[in-house]
Amino acid sequence: MSAAAERAALENEALLDATVDAVVIINHRGHIETFNRSAERLFGYRAEEVLGRNVNILMTPRDQANHDAYIARYLATGIPHIVGIGREVEARRKDGSVFPVELAVGRIRNTEPPRFVGYMHDITLRRTSVAALQRERDRAQQYLDVAGVMLLALDVQGRVSLLNPRGCTVLGRMEAELLGRDWCEAVVPEDDREIARKILTHLAELPPGASCTCEYRIRSAQGEPRLIAWNCIALRDPENLITGLLCSGEDVTERRRVELEAQRSQQRAMHVSRLATMGEMAAGIAHELNQPLAAITNFAQASHRLLGVALPDIEEVREALRQIAAQAIRAGEIIRRLRNLVRDRATERELTDVNELIQEMLTLTQADARLHGVRLSLDLPSGLPRLELDRIQIQQVLLNLVRNAIEAMEGTAGVRPEIVIRTTLPADGGLEISVSDNGPGVNPEIGERMFDPFCTTKESGTGLGLAISRTIVQAHRGRLGYRAVHPHGACFYVRLPFGSEDSNR
Ligand SMILES: Nc1ncnc2c1ncn2[C@@H]1O[C@H](COP(=O)(O)OP(=O)(O)OP(=O)(O)O)[C@@H](O)[C@H]1O
Numbered sequence: 001m002s003a004a005a006e007r008a009a010l011e012n013e014a015l016l017d018a019t020v021d022a023v024v025i026i027n028h029r030g031h032i033e034t035f036n037r038s039a040e041r042l043f044g045y046r047a048e049e050v051l052g053r054n055v056n057i058l059m060t061p062r063d064q065a066n067h068d069a070y071i072a073r074y075l076a077t078g079i080p081h082i083v084g085i086g087r088e089v090e091a092r093r094k095d096g097s098v099f100p101v102e103l104a105v106g107r108i109r110n111t112e113p114p115r116f117v118g119y120m121h122d123i124t125l126r127r128t129s130v131a132a133l134q135r136e137r138d139r140a141q142q143y144l145d146v147a148g149v150m151l152l153a154l155d156v157q158g159r160v161s162l163l164n165p166r167g168c169t170v171l172g173r174m175e176a177e178l179l180g181r182d183w184c185e186a187v188v189p190e191d192d193r194e195i196a197r198k199i200l201t202h203l204a205e206l207p208p209g210a211s212c213t214c215e216y217r218i219r220s221a222q223g224e225p226r227l228i229a230w231n232c233i234a235l236r237d238p239e240n241l242i243t244g245l246l247c248s249g250e251d252v253t254e255r256r257r258v259e260l261e262a263q264r265s266q267q268r269a270m271h272v273s274r275l276a277t278m279g280e281m282a283a284g285i286a287h288e289l290n291q292p293l294a295a296i297t298n299f300a301q302a303s304h305r306l307l308g309v310a311l312p313d314i315e316e317v318r319e320a321l322r323q324i325a326a327q328a329i330r331a332g333e334i335i336r337r338l339r340n341l342v343r344d345r346a347t348e349r350e351l352t353d354v355n356e357l358i359q360e361m362l363t364l365t366q367a368d369a370r371l372h373g374v375r376l377s378l379d380l381p382s383g384l385p386r387l388e389l390d391r392i393q394i395q396q397v398l399l400n401l402v403r404n405a406i407e408a409m410e411g412t413a414g415v416r417p418e419i420v421i422r423t424t425l426p427a428d429g430g431l432e433i434s435v436s437d438n439g440p441g442v443n444p445e446i447g448e449r450m451f452d453p454f455c456t457t458k459e460s461g462t463g464l465g466l467a468i469s470r471t472i473v474q475a476h477r478g479r480l481g482y483r484a485v486h487p488h489g490a491c492f493y494v495r496l497p498f499g500s501e502d503s504n505r
Pocket residue numbers: 400404405408437439440441442443446450451455456457458460461462463464465466467490
């Protein structure tokens with residue numbers, strides 16, 4: 001061998017040894033001629049052990065049987081089977097263990113009979129990480145598939161990048177139909193688009209990881225709008241920049257409909273109960289109206305008489321007319337209040353002076369009480385804070401309580417029936433309005449059940465008065481309670497919190 005050839009051979013050897021891949025060179029019979037360092041490490045053989053042996057010792061029994069045939073066919077036909085093609089195959093170590101390798105085989109140029117070189121790269125690690133990734137992906141996919149809520153991912157432009165099966169069911173569409181499309185334009189009705197589009201800007205203002213909730217409608221393929229309650233978080237890249245939006249959505253169409261229906265029927269019940277209370281008070285109200293009407297009649301007759309004389313006293317007539325106008329205004333006022341009370345209306349909260357509210361309903365209750373021989377007195381200290389409440393509803397509660405008190409004292413002999421409406425600021429917070437009577441008190445056998453709907457001890461009672469009153473008070477974040485009065489009597493009280501946030505002040 002010339003010096004140059006020797007140097008080239010040495011260089012080749014060094015190169016082979018430095019190669020990370022296992023390199024194996026075989027002749028046309030399949031016998032190993034070269035086995036580099038990496039091959040030694042990979043297969044657990046020393047080169048001396050394998051040189052001259054059939055390369056199939058590096059293969060699994062299945063490949064072993066075929067390998068000689070591959071080479072023979074290549075030699076006969078020139079058609080490569082694995083030559084020139086990279087592929088993943090199973091290899092076998094000296095200790096018999098099998099592992100995956102990526103194999104590339106090439107024919108060494110200008111060799112006759114041909115010699116072949118094989119490069120092998122252990123891909124165990126790659127295989128396991130791919131499998132782990134695959135498992136993760138499958139699991140994530142399963143979560144998406146079984147999720148009972150809609151899961152939706154959008155990119156920063158608001159285009160759909162994911163919609164799970166539940167989402168597809170709600171929308172009546174396939175995920176593929178929506179992928180890449182503008183979510184709002186595709187499914188959100190125009191009125192709700194602003195809410196939907198604002199989520200991203202809103203999330204951008206929140207600290208990373210924070211979520212936000214909102215409700216907006218989407219339109220299904222059948223054109224039916226569904227109300228969805230959304231919970232959204234921003235998706236971020238490693239630099240914390242927002243890359244999109246992940247939202248879970250729950251179809252709350254039915255729930256909202258039922259809630260609305262319940263609210264409506266509650267309102268209807270309140271209205272009916274108000275009408276019933278008014279019915280019970282009708283005699284008192286009629287009496288109350290009768291007074292100004294009788295006065296008007298009297299003053300009118302007097303005027304007529306005054307004008308019948310030769311020189312009428314104009315001043316007296318003027319005074320009578322003034323009285324007529326005043327009484328008519330009073331009658332009108334009673335009717336206005338009545339109308340207010342029986343009107344079917346949505347709740348309206350306003351800052352209210354509770355004492356004024358009580359005074360206002362007095363025209364009605366006073367007449368009712370007087371008619372039943374009950375003394376009604378007020379104990380309303382001034383300077384109470386105003387409360388945010390629905391005037392008519394609270395008046396309805398108090399009317400119910402006064403009605404109950406009047407009814408409780410009917411037929412009680414001995415004591416003079418009396419009702420006191422009182423406002424106080426109890427030490428443990430809030431404002432209290434109480435209605436106490438000196439009747440027999442609530443039958444202890446009934447106890448707390450009196451607040452249940454349809455619990456009544458009266459022949460023609462509905463048993464709804466207290467139940468509805470309690471609902472109204474609770475809607476004001478307050479409490480309707482009862483305490484017995486010593487030596488006998490009942491006291492119902494309404495506790496209302498101050499302010500809209502703090503109920504313990
Ligand atoms: N001031 C009171 N004194 C004694 N018992 C009372 C008093 N207020 C209520 N009760 C008892 O509580 C029950 C329930 O009252 P609630 O107002 O809910 O229904 P009701 O008055 O029986 O029927 P409705 O209000 O439809 O006329 C009454 O039947 C009565 O037994």
